[in-house]
Amino acid sequence: MSSVHWWQNAVVYQVYVRSFSDSDGDGVGDLEGVRSRLGYLELLGVDALWLTPFFTSPMADHGYDVADPRSVDPVFGDLRTFDALVTDAHEHGLRVMIDLVPNHTSTEHEWFRAALDSVPGSPERARYHFRRGRGEEGELPPNNWTSVFGGPAWTRALDLDAAGEWAPGGWYLHLLSPDQPDLNWTNPEVWADLEKTLRFWLDRGIDGFRVHMAHGMSKPDGLPDNRGGDEGGAVGLLAPIDGDPRFDHDGVHDVHRMIRAVLDHYPGRTAIGEITVGDDERFARYVRSDELHLGFNFRLLQAPFDAAAVREAIEHSLAAVKWAGAAPTWTLSNHDAPRPVSRYGGGALGRARARAMTLVELALPGAVCLYNGEELGLPDAELPDAELQDPIWELSGHAERGRDSCRVPMPWEGDAPGHGFTSGQPWLPMPPEYGELTVAGQLEDTTSTLSLIRRAVELRKTHPAFTGDGVEWFGAPSGCLAFRRAGSTLVCALNTSNNAVPLPPGDLLLASGPLNGNLLPPDTAAWLA
Ligand code: NOJ
Numbered sequence: 284m285s286s287v288h289w290w291q292n293a294v295v296y297q298v299y300v301r302s303f304s305d306s307d308g309d310g311v312g313d314l315e316g317v318r319s320r321l322g323y324l325e326l327l328g329v330d331a332l333w334l335t336p337f338f339t340s341p342m343a344d345h346g347y348d349v350a351d352p353r354s355v356d357p358v359f360g361d362l363r364t365f366d367a368l369v370t371d372a373h374e375h376g377l378r379v380m381i382d383l384v385p386n387h388t389s390t391e392h393e394w395f396r397a398a399l400d401s402v403p404g405s406p407e408r409a410r411y412h413f414r415r416g417r418g419e420e421g422e423l424p425p426n427n428w429t430s431v432f433g434g435p436a437w438t439r440a441l442d443l444d445a446a447g448e449w450a451p452g453g454w455y456l457h458l459l460s461p462d463q464p465d466l467n468w469t470n471p472e473v474w475a476d477l478e479k480t481l482r483f484w485l486d487r488g489i490d491g492f493r494v495h496m497a498h499g500m501s502k503p504d505g506l507p508d509n510r511g512g513d514e515g516g517a518v519g520l521l522a523p524i525d526g527d528p529r530f531d532h533d534g535v536h537d538v539h540r541m542i543r544a545v546l547d548h549y550p551g552r553t554a555i556g557e558i559t560v561g562d563d564e565r566f567a568r569y570v571r572s573d574e575l576h577l578g579f580n581f582r583l584l585q586a587p588f589d590a591a592a593v594r595e596a597i598e599h600s601l602a603a604v605k606w607a608g609a610a611p612t613w614t615l616s617n618h619d620a621p622r623p624v625s626r627y628g629g630g631a632l633g634r635a636r637a638r639a640m641t642l643v644e645l646a647l648p649g650a651v652c653l654y655n656g657e658e659l660g661l662p663d664a665e666l667p668d669a670e671l672q673d674p675i676w677e678l679s680g681h682a683e684r685g686r687d688s689c690r691v692p693m694p695w696e697g698d699a700p701g702h703g704f705t706s707g708q709p710w711l712p713m714p715p716e717y718g719e720l721t722v723a724g725q726l727e728d729t730t731s732t733l734s735l736i737r738r739a740v741e742l743r744k745t746h747p748a749f750t751g752d753g754v755e756w757f758g759a760p761s762g763c764l765a766f767r768r769a770g771s772t773l774v775c776a777l778n779t780s781n782n783a784v785p786l787p788p789g790d791l792l793l794a795s796g797p798l799n800g801n802l803l804p805p806d807t808a809a810w811l812a
Contacts, residue, residue, distance in 0.1 A: 289330065290491065290553040290576055290650055291610040294740055295380065296329040297654045299618045300337050300359055301345060302692040305705035312692065312704070314360035318368045320695075321375045323722065327658060327733075328740035331378035333493050333555075335618060337365070338384075341391045343462035344674055345690075347382075347495065348389035352480045362487075369488045378490035380555070385477050385538065386499035387463040395464050403442055403453050410473055411464045412456035412502065413440065425454055427508045428529055429515035432460050433679035436515075436529070456506070458499060458529055460674045468500045468538060477538075481545045490552055494542065497556030497569060497578070501534030525561045539574040546576075555579055555612065555650075563603040570609035577612050577650055578604070584614050588627045588636045588806075590764040590779045593643065594756070597766075601754060604649075610752075611649035615640055616657045622689045625663040632806060634660045638732055638795040639777055639808035645739045646775035646810060648752050648768060653736070656693050659725060660732035663688035664714045672711070687711055696723035735795060739810075742792060748773035748812040760784045763803075777808040787811060 304316030314337060324332060336346030337359040346356070355361050372379045388395055394410050401407035403415070414425035416439065424437035438461040442452025456465045466473045481492070509515050511526050525531070539556070546552050555577040560566045570578045580603060582596035604611050615623050615637070627636035637660055644651055666687055668676075673685025692710070694717040695703030702713055702721055725733035743749050753769030762780025765787050767773065774787050783802035789811030791798070796807045803809055 288553070288576070289378065289551070290555070292648065293330040293378075293650045294328070294645070294743070295331045295333050295555075295650060295652045296324055296327065297333045297335070297617060297652055299335050299655055299690055301335075301710060302690050302704075303655055304693065304695070305701075305707065305709075308705060308707040309358070310701075310705050310707040310710045311358050313358065314355065314364045314368050318364070318371055321368075321371055321377060324377055325375040326726075327737055328744060329377070329653065331380055331490060332372065333380040333652070334382065336382045336384060340389055341462065343389065344460055345672075347384055348387075348391075348460070348462045349384050350389040350391040351393075352384065352388075352476075353483045366487060373488070379488075380491040380493055380553070381484060381489055382495055383477075383480070383492040383542075383554075384495045385466070386496045387457065387459060387465045390462050390464060398455075398464075399440055408453075410467055410470050412467055412506070413453045414456070414506070416454050421453070422451075425456075426506050427515045428456070428458070428506075429509075430460065430678065431458055432675050433683065456502075458496075460678060462674075465502070466500070468502070468534065474538075474541060478541065478545055481542065485545070485549045485552060491546075491576075492542075492554045493579075494539075494554055494556045494575060497539065497558050497575060498531045498535060498560050499529075500538050501532040503528050503532050525565070531560050531565060536568060536571075536574060539569060543573055543575065553577065563599055564606060566603040567606040567609075570604055570607045572608065577610060579612050579614055579652065581614060581620075583640075583644065584616065584620055588640070588779050590759070590762050590777060593640075593777065593779070594764050597647065597754065611647065613644040613647055613649060613651045614654075615644055616654040616689075617652070618654065618690050619686055620689065622661055622663045623657065624660055625688075629662060633662065634732065635796050635806040636779075638735055639806060641736060642739060642793065642795045642808040642810060643775055643777050645736075645743050646749075646766075646768070646773060647754065654689075658733050658736040659694070659720045659722065661691075661694075661717065661720055664691040664711070664717070666691075666711065670712055691717070694718065694721040696721050735793075739793060742810070746773075746792065746812070747771075748792070757787060772812045774811045775808060776803055776811070778803045778805050781805055 301312050303312040304320050305312050306315035338349045339351040339354045339356045340346045369379050397407040415421045417423040424435050428436035430436045437454040439451050439454050441449040444450040457463050553576040556575040558578040586592040586596040600611050623637035624633040627633045673687050675683050675685035692704040698718050725731035748771050751768035751770035754766045757765040759765040763778045765776040783804045786803050792810040794809040
């Protein structure tokens with residue numbers, strides 16, 4: 284990491300568009316809603332926003348099932364609103380990143396509809412992975428792969444039989460839900476279409492992409508059975524996928540080289556991959572100098588609130604990019620995982636720990652991604668079964684509740700049921716306790732989580748101690764960690780033990796909770812310089 288590009292130490296704010304701000308009262312957040320809140324994001328001090336998919340979609344996976352990647356779904360607005368949002372965001376000093384979903388389309392994409400209407404072996408089917416099934420009648424899936432959401436990764440389509448009738452025929456591959464057929468990345472049309480999509484949005488002025496499932500796309504020849512520990516492949520979105528033939532196939536790097544080659548024509552634009560590859564060396568391949576600029580890894584998000592586990596997550600994250608010379612990234616929260624406050628124990632304890640971990644994350648070199656509502660210390664919402672909308676709930680046969688609890692809309696102000704998110708009925712019910720965590724309320728309170736994170740982001744941007752690419756560890760009492768940004772004076776200490784411990788030497792810059800004289804209490808982090 285030598286010369287500094289904006290993304291190398293950016294604070295990126297993830298906007299889950301459905302849940303951020305609703306401008307038209309239909310209960311679903313939209314692009315105009317995001318536009319109306321840009322002042323807030325500027326106040327928060329973030330550098331960029333990442334918008335989750337707003338493209339035309341039947342919403343089987345809330346927009347990650349894209350029917351037309353070069354359009355805006357009417358529920359979110361239109362292209363004109365998108366353009367206005369980009370222009371206004373730039374005026375507020377905010378960059379705009381959008382999701383890119385190259386692994387699959389929706390079953391409603393015109394390509395897939397054409398594929399279903401076509402015969403086996405046709406060019407229409409060759410854009411996807413259609414295969415004859417196993418068994419005498421082809422009645423069994425072509426291999427043993429499972430979908431990440433649960434259930435088999437294959438669904439049977441209808442083919443024209445000898446009598447000219449449509450009857451159960453070949454199978455199509457979907458590593459996610461049956462509504463998300465995987466594209467065939469050996470087909471040049473698929474490449475050309477992604478390139479068109481990249482240019483379409485880059486020409487509209489966006490600053491970068493978050494590349495969804497960047498370890499997907501390429502498949503091994505012959506689609507061999509998964510013979511790893513998890514028969515058929517692990518279920519679970521952020522589960523590491525090492526040795527699993529469904530993912531991280533070497534051919535994927537050519538796709539990233541193509542993406543990078545396009546981006547290189549647009550100076551200052553970036554691509555961040557979503558990469559759930561656990562092996563550090565294999566992870567590093569995605570961020571080589573001719574591939575993606577950055578990679579989200581989920582080690583910190585998956586670490587328990589335990590100093591040794593947090594340190595290990597940090598060390599791996601640093602090691603995984605060092606080899607390729609890329610900047611590290613840090614994530615505690617996103618729309619696919621339980622919110623930190625709940626993960627770390629819930630209530631006041633969970634919130635104290637989440638605040639502490641946010642200081643750890645913001646002290647580290649590299650790019651940080653905050654998920655909307657994280658700055659408010661929102662907990663997961665408890666939702667009744669009848670409200671659950673995530674496809675995981677149905678596809679797992681109600682074994683997994685899915686991710687709706689971390690996707691409940693943002694509370695902006697007031698006590699009314701929509702809490703300023705919507706004048707209508709929010710698409711997921713907002714728990715009454717969100718009324719105590721509104722943006723308006725927390726802006727007034729200097730001890731709130733929002734005030735803490737605002738101050739932390741401000742210090743990170745303006746204080747001279749926030750330099751240096753590496754991390755030097757200090758000896759720390761059991762259950763604690765302390766590190767210094769290499770080449771700078773910034774020290775961050777975290778106490779995950781049950782006892783207060785002495786603070787490291789230095790002038791206090793910020794603490795995640797009240798200190799006890801010169802002692803750092805449990806569940807607290809502090810910055811010193
Ligand atoms: C990762 C996305 O972040 C998630 O929300 C989505 O459901 C899956 N990929 C499948 O598309």
